[in-house]
Amino acid sequence: MIIKKVLVNFLCCFIPVKKIRKQVRKKFLKRNKVYEEEKKVSSGFVSAQAFIDDNVEVGEYSYICPGSRVFFNTRIGKFCSIATDVTIGASLHPLNFLSTHPFQYSSFYMGNEVNIGFNTFPETIIENDVWIGCHAVIKCGVRIGTGAVIGSGAVVTKDVPPYAVMVGIPAKILKYRFNEETIRRLLKTEWWNLPKEKLEKLPFSEIEECLKILESGE
Numbered sequence: 001m002i003i004k005k006v007l008v009n010f011l012c013c014f015i016p017v018k019k020i021r022k023q024v025r026k027k028f029l030k031r032n033k034v035y036e037e038e039k040k041v042s043s044g045f046v047s048a049q050a051f052i053d054d055n056v057e058v059g060e061y062s063y064i065c066p067g068s069r070v071f072f073n074t075r076i077g078k079f080c081s082i083a084t085d086v087t088i089g090a091s092l093h094p095l096n097f098l099s100t101h102p103f104q105y106s107s108f109y110m111g112n113e114v115n116i117g118f119n120t121f122p123e124t125i126i127e128n129d130v131w132i133g134c135h136a137v138i139k140c141g142v143r144i145g146t147g148a149v150i151g152s153g154a155v156v157t158k159d160v161p162p163y164a165v166m167v168g169i170p171a172k173i174l175k176y177r178f179n180e181e182t183i184r185r186l187l188k189t190e191w192w193n194l195p196k197e198k199l200e201k202l203p204f205s206e207i208e209e210c211l212k213i214l215e216s217g218e
Helices: 002-011 017-028 181-187 207-216
Strands: 032-033 039-041 044-046 050-055 057-058 075-076 087-090 124-126 137-139 164-167 171-177
Touching: 050 057, 075 087, 087 124, 124 137, 181 207
Parallel strands: 057 075, 075 124, 087 137
Antiparallel strands: 032 050, 039 044, 164 171
């Protein structure tokens, strides 16, 4: 981080416009968080080598492995497992403008005033109990439903239903983890919101027994 700061400040010495210098420093020194050690996040953790932008929420017991990048305006629920080198919520570029380049809606590149608006970071939502395999890419603005699985190397460009298993480029539904009725019952229990004292007693490998206990309210 210290070397990066020195290099950015050196570069700024050659930028004559004060406003642009400020934008460069903000972009490269303030927005991206690189954790220098593992950080506990509500009983979960973010790896020391994970990159987490501002305005990112990580729920209880979720974890993010080394090399993964979570961009601005992302919400991650509880009990999510995010493997290595995953990209979540990278910025959009316009396909129907003159160019796909952000100079059209950002003054960062030319130092000029811009009057065109473009939402580069629509909210990305990863619900609860989502497993994302290594090297997967999640487009910003999508919602991944509770219980879904994203296969390694998949590129998710659209919303994902609960408990769907997604693979490929672009990602498509391979199958569902459970049948429709079981999925409905699981979602209704909202088990991820229960205290750990209750969760610890569940027979995890027996889904029907788990559901009976959860539905009984015991």
